[in-house]
Amino acid sequence: METTTTVSSSGINMRPFTASLPMALLQAREATMRLFRPMLAEYDLTEQQWRVLRALAAAKAPISISEVAKQTFLLAPSLSRMVVNLADRGLIERSPAATDQRKSQLALSPAGIDLVRTVGPSSEAAYSRIEDEFGAGRLAALLVELQDLALLDIGAGTTPANSAEKG
Amino acid sequence: METTTTVSSSGINMRPFTASLPMALLQAREATMRLFRPMLAEYDLTEQQWRVLRALAAAKAPISISEVAKQTFLLAPSLSRMVVNLADRGLIERSPAATDQRKSQLALSPAGIDLVRTVGPSSEAAYSRIEDEFGAGRLAALLVELQDLALLDIGAGTTPANSAEKG
DNA sequence: TATTGTTATACTCTATAACTATA
DNA sequence: TATAGTTATAGAGTATAACAATA
Numbered sequence: 014m015e016t017t018t019t020v021s022s023s024g025i026n027m028r029p030f031t032a033s034l035p036m037a038l039l040q041a042r043e044a045t046m047r048l049f050r051p052m053l054a055e056y057d058l059t060e061q062q063w064r065v066l067r068a069l070a071a072a073k074a075p076i077s078i079s080e081v082a083k084q085t086f087l088l089a090p091s092l093s094r095m096v097v098n099l100a101d102r103g104l105i106e107r108s109p110a111a112t113d114q115r116k117s118q119l120a121l122s123p124a125g126i127d128l129v130r131t132v133g134p135s136s137e138a139a140y141s142r143i144e145d146e147f148g149a150g151r152l153a154a155l156l157v158e159l160q161d162l163a164l165l166d167i168g169a170g171t172t173p174a175n176s177a178e179k180g
Numbered sequence: 181m182e183t184t185t186t187v188s189s190s191g192i193n194m195r196p197f198t199a200s201l202p203m204a205l206l207q208a209r210e211a212t213m214r215l216f217r218p219m220l221a222e223y224d225l226t227e228q229q230w231r232v233l234r235a236l237a238a239a240k241a242p243i244s245i246s247e248v249a250k251q252t253f254l255l256a257p258s259l260s261r262m263v264v265n266l267a268d269r270g271l272i273e274r275s276p277a278a279t280d281q282r283k284s285q286l287a288l289s290p291a292g293i294d295l296v297r298t299v300g301p302s303s304e305a306a307y308s309r310i311e312d313e314f315g316a317g318r319l320a321a322l323l324v325e326l327q328d329l330a331l332l333d334i335g336a337g338t339t340p341a342n343s344a345e346k347g
Numbered sequence: 348t349a350t351t352g353t354t355a356t357a358c359t360c361t362a363t364a365a366c367t368a369t370a
Numbered sequence: 371t372a373t374a375g376t377t378a379t380a381g382a383g384t385a386t387a388a389c390a391a392t393a
Contacts, residue, residue, distance in 0.1 A: 019238065021237055021238050021239060021240055023236075023237055023287075023288050023293045023296070024293070025237045025293060025296050025297055025300065026300075027237065027238075027296070027300050027303070027304070028303075028304065028307065029238060030234050030235055030237070030238035030251070031238075031327070032323060033234065034212050034307070034310065034319070034322075034323065035209060035212050035213055035216060035227075036231070036234075037323050037326040037327055037330070038205055038208055038209040038212065038326060039209065039253060040253070040326070040327070040330035041205055041326040041327075041329045041330045042202060042205040042206065042209065043253055043330070044329060044330040044331075044332055045201050045202055045205065045329070046202055049202060059382070059383085060202075061382085061383070064203070067197050067200070067203075068197055069190075070188055070190055070192045070194065070197075071188050071194075071196060071197035071198075072188060073188055077351080077352095078351080078352065079350095079351065079352080084197070086206060086207070086210055087383085087384095088383085088384065088385070088386095089351085089352065089353085090352090090353075090354080090355095090383090090384085090385080090386090091382085091383055091384065091385090092352095093352065093353055093354085094353090094354095094382090094383090095382095095383095113350090113351080113392075113393070114351095114391080114392055114393080115350070115351040115352065115391065115392045115393070116350095116351060116352085116392095117351085117352080120190075121190050125190075126190045126191070126192060129190070129192050129194070130192055133192065133193075133194050136194070136195075137194070137195065140195065140201070143201065143329075143332070146332050147328070147329055147332060151325065152201070154325075155201075155322075155325050155326075155329070156199060156201065156204050158318065158321075158322050158325070159204040159205060159207070159208040159322075160198070160204055160207070160208075161314070162208045162211060162212070162310075162314055162322070163204070163207040163208045163210070163211040164211075165211060165310065165313050165314055226359070226360085228359085228360070244374080244375095245374075245375065246373090246374065246375080254360085254361095255360085255361065255362070255363095256374085256375065256376085257360095257361085257362080257363090257375090257376075257377080257378090258359085258360055258361065258362090259375095260375065260376055260377085261359095261360090261376090261377095262359095262360095280369080280370075280373090280374080281368080281369055281370085281374095282368065282369045282370070282373070282374040282375070283369095283373095283374060283375085284374085284375075
Protein backbone atom coordinates (compact mmCIF):
# COMPACT_ATOMS: atom_id res chain seq x y z
CA MET A 14 0.00 0.00 0.00
CA GLU A 15 1.31 3.42 -0.87
CA THR A 16 1.68 6.00 1.80
CA THR A 17 0.17 9.37 1.09
CA THR A 18 2.48 12.26 1.69
CA THR A 19 2.26 15.93 0.97
CA VAL A 20 4.83 18.48 0.07
CA SER A 21 4.39 21.75 1.89
CA SER A 22 5.85 25.13 1.12
CA SER A 23 8.93 24.08 3.03
CA GLY A 24 9.29 21.19 0.63
CA ILE A 25 9.14 18.63 3.39
CA ASN A 26 7.83 15.33 2.18
CA MET A 27 5.91 13.93 5.07
CA ARG A 28 2.69 12.40 6.22
CA PRO A 29 0.08 15.15 6.40
CA PHE A 30 -0.23 16.65 9.84
CA THR A 31 -3.89 15.72 10.15
CA ALA A 32 -3.16 12.16 9.08
CA SER A 33 -0.65 11.73 11.87
CA LEU A 34 -1.82 8.96 14.16
CA PRO A 35 -0.85 10.67 17.43
CA MET A 36 -2.57 13.83 16.19
CA ALA A 37 -5.72 11.96 15.18
CA LEU A 38 -5.81 10.27 18.58
CA LEU A 39 -5.34 13.62 20.27
CA GLN A 40 -8.10 15.25 18.25
CA ALA A 41 -10.49 12.41 18.89
CA ARG A 42 -9.72 12.48 22.58
CA GLU A 43 -10.20 16.23 22.61
CA ALA A 44 -13.60 15.89 20.95
CA THR A 45 -14.80 13.26 23.38
CA MET A 46 -13.34 14.92 26.46
CA ARG A 47 -15.27 18.05 25.61
CA LEU A 48 -18.34 16.08 26.58
CA PHE A 49 -16.94 14.81 29.84
CA ARG A 50 -15.00 17.81 31.08
CA PRO A 51 -17.90 20.01 32.29
CA MET A 52 -19.08 17.06 34.35
CA LEU A 53 -15.69 16.71 36.04
CA ALA A 54 -15.34 20.44 36.59
CA GLU A 55 -18.65 20.38 38.41
CA TYR A 56 -17.13 18.09 41.01
CA ASP A 57 -13.69 19.72 41.08
CA LEU A 58 -11.98 16.72 39.59
CA THR A 59 -9.10 16.76 37.18
CA GLU A 60 -9.04 14.16 34.44
CA GLN A 61 -6.24 12.39 36.26
CA GLN A 62 -8.13 12.30 39.54
CA TRP A 63 -11.14 10.91 37.73
CA ARG A 64 -9.01 8.20 36.18
CA VAL A 65 -7.88 7.18 39.67
CA LEU A 66 -11.46 7.07 40.96
CA ARG A 67 -12.55 5.09 37.90
CA ALA A 68 -9.76 2.58 38.37
CA LEU A 69 -10.74 2.11 41.99
CA ALA A 70 -14.41 1.86 41.09
CA ALA A 71 -13.62 -0.86 38.59
CA ALA A 72 -11.42 -2.83 40.96
CA LYS A 73 -12.95 -5.91 42.50
CA ALA A 74 -10.85 -5.42 45.62
CA PRO A 75 -8.53 -2.75 47.09
CA ILE A 76 -5.47 -2.34 44.91
CA SER A 77 -1.98 -1.02 45.47
CA ILE A 78 -0.75 2.39 44.42
CA SER A 79 1.58 0.92 41.84
CA GLU A 80 -1.31 -1.02 40.31
CA VAL A 81 -3.33 2.20 40.05
CA ALA A 82 -0.33 3.95 38.51
CA LYS A 83 -0.11 1.27 35.84
CA GLN A 84 -3.80 1.41 35.01
CA THR A 85 -4.07 5.20 34.92
CA PHE A 86 -0.75 5.97 33.20
CA LEU A 87 0.31 8.17 36.08
CA LEU A 88 3.80 8.30 37.58
CA ALA A 89 4.31 7.35 41.19
CA PRO A 90 5.21 10.86 42.41
CA SER A 91 2.16 12.38 40.72
CA LEU A 92 -0.10 9.68 42.03
CA SER A 93 1.40 9.89 45.49
CA ARG A 94 0.21 13.48 45.84
CA MET A 95 -3.14 12.76 44.26
CA VAL A 96 -3.75 10.02 46.76
CA VAL A 97 -3.13 12.48 49.59
CA ASN A 98 -5.51 14.95 47.96
CA LEU A 99 -8.28 12.43 47.34
CA ALA A 100 -7.90 10.95 50.81
CA ASP A 101 -8.03 14.44 52.36
CA ARG A 102 -11.26 15.03 50.48
CA GLY A 103 -12.60 11.79 51.87
CA LEU A 104 -13.06 10.20 48.47
CA ILE A 105 -10.68 7.29 48.92
CA GLU A 106 -9.37 5.22 51.79
CA ARG A 107 -5.98 3.69 52.21
CA SER A 108 -5.03 0.81 54.40
CA PRO A 109 -1.77 -1.05 54.89
CA ALA A 110 -1.50 -4.27 52.94
CA ALA A 111 -1.62 -7.31 55.16
CA THR A 112 1.05 -9.20 53.27
CA ASP A 113 3.54 -6.43 52.59
CA GLN A 114 4.02 -3.52 54.96
CA ARG A 115 5.44 -1.34 52.21
CA LYS A 116 2.24 -1.41 50.20
CA SER A 117 -0.90 0.61 50.72
CA GLN A 118 -4.20 -0.71 49.50
CA LEU A 119 -6.51 1.87 47.98
CA ALA A 120 -10.27 1.76 47.74
CA LEU A 121 -13.12 4.21 47.25
CA SER A 122 -14.64 5.52 50.46
CA PRO A 123 -18.43 5.57 50.79
CA ALA A 124 -18.31 9.22 49.72
CA GLY A 125 -16.15 8.25 46.76
CA ILE A 126 -18.62 5.57 45.77
CA ASP A 127 -21.41 8.13 46.03
CA LEU A 128 -19.50 10.53 43.83
CA VAL A 129 -18.79 7.96 41.15
CA ARG A 130 -22.43 6.86 41.30
CA THR A 131 -23.52 10.48 40.90
CA VAL A 132 -21.20 11.20 38.00
CA GLY A 133 -21.83 7.85 36.34
CA PRO A 134 -25.19 8.66 34.74
CA SER A 135 -23.86 11.88 33.20
CA SER A 136 -20.96 9.89 31.86
CA GLU A 137 -23.27 7.29 30.37
CA ALA A 138 -25.43 10.03 28.89
CA ALA A 139 -22.37 11.42 27.14
CA TYR A 140 -21.65 7.96 25.77
CA SER A 141 -25.18 7.65 24.52
CA ARG A 142 -24.80 10.87 22.61
CA ILE A 143 -21.63 9.63 20.99
CA GLU A 144 -23.28 6.33 20.17
CA ASP A 145 -26.27 8.11 18.65
CA GLU A 146 -24.18 10.41 16.50
CA PHE A 147 -21.34 8.10 15.60
CA GLY A 148 -23.13 4.78 15.67
CA ALA A 149 -23.02 2.26 18.48
CA GLY A 150 -21.59 -0.44 16.26
CA ARG A 151 -18.90 1.81 14.87
CA LEU A 152 -17.98 2.94 18.36
CA ALA A 153 -17.69 -0.63 19.59
CA ALA A 154 -15.52 -1.54 16.60
CA LEU A 155 -13.37 1.52 17.16
CA LEU A 156 -12.78 0.54 20.77
CA VAL A 157 -11.58 -2.88 19.66
CA GLU A 158 -9.15 -1.34 17.20
CA LEU A 159 -7.84 1.10 19.78
CA GLN A 160 -7.31 -1.66 22.30
CA ASP A 161 -5.51 -3.75 19.72
CA LEU A 162 -3.31 -0.82 18.83
CA ALA A 163 -2.47 -0.25 22.48
CA LEU A 164 -1.58 -3.91 22.83
CA LEU A 165 0.99 -3.77 20.05
CA ASP A 166 3.36 -2.40 22.62
CA ILE A 167 6.19 -2.25 20.19
CA GLY A 168 9.13 -1.93 22.52
CA ALA A 169 10.82 1.40 21.94
CA GLY A 170 14.04 1.10 23.82
CA THR A 171 13.84 4.17 26.00
CA THR A 172 10.55 4.13 27.85
CA PRO A 173 9.60 7.13 29.98
CA ALA A 174 6.34 5.18 30.20
CA ASN A 175 4.32 8.30 30.56
CA SER A 176 3.40 11.88 29.77
CA ALA A 177 0.43 11.15 27.57
CA GLU A 178 -0.92 14.56 28.31
CA LYS A 179 1.46 16.96 29.79
CA GLY A 180 0.64 19.95 27.73
CA MET B 181 -27.44 -2.65 21.02
CA GLU B 182 -26.88 -3.44 24.67
CA THR B 183 -24.20 -1.70 26.60
CA THR B 184 -21.87 -3.89 28.56
CA THR B 185 -21.39 -2.84 32.14
CA THR B 186 -19.65 -4.38 35.08
CA VAL B 187 -20.36 -4.31 38.76
CA SER B 188 -17.27 -3.83 40.85
CA SER B 189 -16.74 -4.45 44.53
CA SER B 190 -18.14 -0.98 45.17
CA GLY B 191 -21.32 -2.07 43.43
CA ILE B 192 -21.03 0.66 40.84
CA ASN B 193 -22.69 -0.26 37.60
CA MET B 194 -20.66 1.36 34.91
CA ARG B 195 -18.87 0.92 31.65
CA PRO B 196 -15.66 -1.03 32.31
CA PHE B 197 -12.68 1.24 32.82
CA THR B 198 -10.77 -0.27 29.92
CA ALA B 199 -13.78 0.10 27.62
CA SER B 200 -13.98 3.81 28.31
CA LEU B 201 -13.45 5.70 25.06
CA PRO B 202 -11.25 8.46 26.52
CA MET B 203 -9.18 5.78 28.26
CA ALA B 204 -8.86 3.71 25.10
CA LEU B 205 -7.77 6.80 23.18
CA LEU B 206 -5.26 7.62 25.88
CA GLN B 207 -3.84 4.12 25.94
CA ALA B 208 -3.55 4.00 22.18
CA ARG B 209 -1.88 7.39 22.13
CA GLU B 210 0.48 6.27 24.87
CA ALA B 211 1.42 3.16 22.92
CA THR B 212 2.14 5.10 19.74
CA MET B 213 3.91 7.97 21.45
CA ARG B 214 6.29 5.49 23.02
CA LEU B 215 7.66 5.07 19.53
CA PHE B 216 8.00 8.76 18.81
CA ARG B 217 9.13 10.10 22.16
CA PRO B 218 12.79 8.99 22.13
CA MET B 219 13.12 10.69 18.77
CA LEU B 220 11.82 13.99 20.14
CA ALA B 221 13.91 13.77 23.27
CA GLU B 222 16.97 13.45 21.08
CA TYR B 223 16.29 16.90 19.69
CA ASP B 224 15.09 18.45 22.94
CA LEU B 225 11.57 18.87 21.71
CA THR B 226 8.42 18.47 23.74
CA GLU B 227 5.42 16.90 22.09
CA GLN B 228 3.79 20.31 21.96
CA GLN B 229 6.78 21.96 20.33
CA TRP B 230 6.85 19.17 17.77
CA ARG B 231 3.17 19.72 17.04
CA VAL B 232 3.95 23.37 16.32
CA LEU B 233 6.81 22.49 14.00
CA ARG B 234 4.66 19.89 12.25
CA ALA B 235 1.84 22.36 11.74
CA LEU B 236 4.27 24.86 10.24
CA ALA B 237 5.87 22.18 8.09
CA ALA B 238 2.48 21.22 6.73
CA ALA B 239 1.40 24.78 6.03
CA LYS B 240 1.55 25.91 2.43
CA ALA B 241 2.32 29.45 3.54
CA PRO B 242 3.19 31.28 6.78
CA ILE B 243 0.26 31.07 9.19
CA SER B 244 -0.86 33.13 12.16
CA ILE B 245 -0.33 32.18 15.76
CA SER B 246 -4.04 31.69 16.32
CA GLU B 247 -4.19 29.34 13.35
CA VAL B 248 -1.34 27.29 14.83
CA ALA B 249 -3.12 27.29 18.17
CA LYS B 250 -6.24 25.87 16.58
CA GLN B 251 -4.38 23.15 14.72
CA THR B 252 -2.21 22.06 17.62
CA PHE B 253 -4.81 22.33 20.41
CA LEU B 254 -2.60 24.70 22.32
CA LEU B 255 -3.80 27.76 24.20
CA ALA B 256 -2.59 31.18 23.15
CA PRO B 257 -0.53 31.83 26.30
CA SER B 258 1.21 28.46 26.03
CA LEU B 259 1.86 28.93 22.37
CA SER B 260 3.04 32.48 22.86
CA ARG B 261 5.91 31.29 25.03
CA MET B 262 6.67 28.36 22.79
CA VAL B 263 6.99 30.69 19.85
CA VAL B 264 9.57 32.73 21.75
CA ASN B 265 11.42 29.55 22.66
CA LEU B 266 11.41 28.12 19.14
CA ALA B 267 12.36 31.48 17.63
CA ASP B 268 15.22 31.84 20.13
CA ARG B 269 16.44 28.43 19.06
CA GLY B 270 16.29 29.57 15.48
CA LEU B 271 13.77 26.94 14.45
CA ILE B 272 10.99 29.27 13.40
CA GLU B 273 10.70 32.77 12.03
CA ARG B 274 8.00 35.30 12.64
CA SER B 275 7.09 38.25 10.51
CA PRO B 276 4.36 40.84 10.79
CA ALA B 277 1.32 40.18 8.63
CA ALA B 278 1.00 42.62 5.77
CA THR B 279 -2.74 43.00 6.06
CA ASP B 280 -3.14 43.15 9.82
CA GLN B 281 -0.51 44.66 12.10
CA ARG B 282 -1.80 42.69 15.06
CA LYS B 283 -0.98 39.35 13.50
CA SER B 284 2.33 37.57 13.26
CA GLN B 285 2.97 35.10 10.52
CA LEU B 286 4.94 32.03 11.51
CA ALA B 287 7.07 29.82 9.34
CA LEU B 288 9.86 27.32 9.77
CA SER B 289 13.33 28.77 9.46
CA PRO B 290 15.89 26.95 7.31
CA ALA B 291 17.19 25.32 10.50
CA GLY B 292 13.64 24.32 11.40
CA ILE B 293 13.14 22.80 7.97
CA ASP B 294 16.38 20.91 8.42
CA LEU B 295 15.26 19.63 11.78
CA VAL B 296 11.89 18.45 10.52
CA ARG B 297 13.63 16.84 7.54
CA THR B 298 16.02 15.09 9.91
CA VAL B 299 13.33 13.85 12.25
CA GLY B 300 10.94 12.96 9.45
CA PRO B 301 12.53 9.66 8.42
CA SER B 302 12.57 8.38 12.02
CA SER B 303 8.95 9.35 12.26
CA GLU B 304 8.12 7.52 9.06
CA ALA B 305 10.07 4.50 10.27
CA ALA B 306 7.94 4.42 13.39
CA TYR B 307 4.85 4.54 11.21
CA SER B 308 6.12 1.69 9.12
CA ARG B 309 6.54 -0.41 12.22
CA ILE B 310 2.98 0.29 13.26
CA GLU B 311 1.75 -0.47 9.77
CA ASP B 312 3.67 -3.72 9.72
CA GLU B 313 2.40 -4.88 13.08
CA PHE B 314 -1.11 -3.51 12.97
CA GLY B 315 -1.77 -3.62 9.26
CA ALA B 316 -1.58 -0.70 6.87
CA GLY B 317 -5.21 -1.07 5.85
CA ARG B 318 -6.43 -1.27 9.41
CA LEU B 319 -4.39 1.77 10.32
CA ALA B 320 -5.80 3.78 7.43
CA ALA B 321 -9.32 2.76 8.39
CA LEU B 322 -8.67 3.64 12.01
CA LEU B 323 -7.49 7.11 11.01
CA VAL B 324 -10.72 7.69 9.12
CA GLU B 325 -12.79 6.64 12.09
CA LEU B 326 -10.80 8.85 14.44
CA GLN B 327 -11.16 11.83 12.15
CA ASP B 328 -14.89 11.23 11.89
CA LEU B 329 -15.16 10.99 15.64
CA ALA B 330 -13.29 14.25 16.05
CA LEU B 331 -15.61 15.90 13.56
CA LEU B 332 -18.70 15.01 15.55
CA ASP B 333 -17.96 18.05 17.63
CA ILE B 334 -21.03 17.57 19.75
CA GLY B 335 -21.35 20.96 21.38
CA ALA B 336 -20.88 20.61 25.10
CA GLY B 337 -21.97 23.92 26.52
CA THR B 338 -18.91 24.83 28.51
CA THR B 339 -15.86 24.58 26.28
CA PRO B 340 -12.42 25.10 27.80
CA ALA B 341 -11.41 24.00 24.33
CA ASN B 342 -8.25 22.44 25.55
CA SER B 343 -6.18 20.46 28.06
CA ALA B 344 -6.06 17.23 26.14
CA GLU B 345 -2.94 16.32 27.98
CA LYS B 346 -2.26 18.29 31.03
CA GLY B 347 -1.04 15.44 33.16
C1' DT C 348 20.01 -5.83 47.32
C1' DA C 349 15.54 -4.97 45.33
C1' DT C 350 11.02 -3.01 45.83
C1' DT C 351 7.20 0.31 47.48
C1' DG C 352 6.23 4.54 48.14
C1' DT C 353 7.43 9.48 49.49
C1' DT C 354 9.86 13.78 49.15
C1' DA C 355 12.61 17.28 46.61
C1' DT C 356 13.32 19.85 42.65
C1' DA C 357 12.98 21.82 38.18
C1' DC C 358 10.34 22.35 34.35
C1' DT C 359 6.33 22.39 31.09
C1' DC C 360 1.82 23.15 30.20
C1' DT C 361 -3.05 24.49 31.46
C1' DA C 362 -6.16 28.01 32.50
C1' DT C 363 -8.05 32.47 33.55
C1' DA C 364 -7.70 37.30 33.64
C1' DA C 365 -5.77 41.62 32.63
C1' DC C 366 -3.36 44.19 29.40
C1' DT C 367 -1.50 46.39 24.83
C1' DA C 368 -2.05 47.39 20.17
C1' DT C 369 -4.37 47.29 16.37
C1' DA C 370 -8.86 46.99 13.73
C1' DT D 371 -16.16 47.34 20.57
C1' DA D 372 -13.87 43.34 19.00
C1' DT D 373 -9.71 40.81 17.81
C1' DA D 374 -4.54 39.23 18.05
C1' DG D 375 -1.31 38.45 20.91
C1' DT D 376 1.34 39.06 25.37
C1' DT D 377 2.04 39.08 30.24
C1' DA D 378 0.83 37.76 34.97
C1' DT D 379 -0.35 34.39 38.06
C1' DA D 380 -1.79 30.15 40.11
C1' DG D 381 -1.82 25.47 39.96
C1' DA D 382 -1.43 20.62 38.21
C1' DG D 383 1.31 17.18 36.23
C1' DT D 384 5.80 15.22 34.22
C1' DA D 385 10.21 13.57 35.10
C1' DT D 386 14.39 12.39 37.55
C1' DA D 387 16.85 11.55 41.61
C1' DA D 388 17.36 10.73 46.36
C1' DC D 389 15.45 8.83 50.30
C1' DA D 390 13.03 5.78 53.98
C1' DA D 391 11.05 1.61 55.18
C1' DT D 392 10.35 -3.01 54.22
C1' DA D 393 11.23 -7.30 51.92
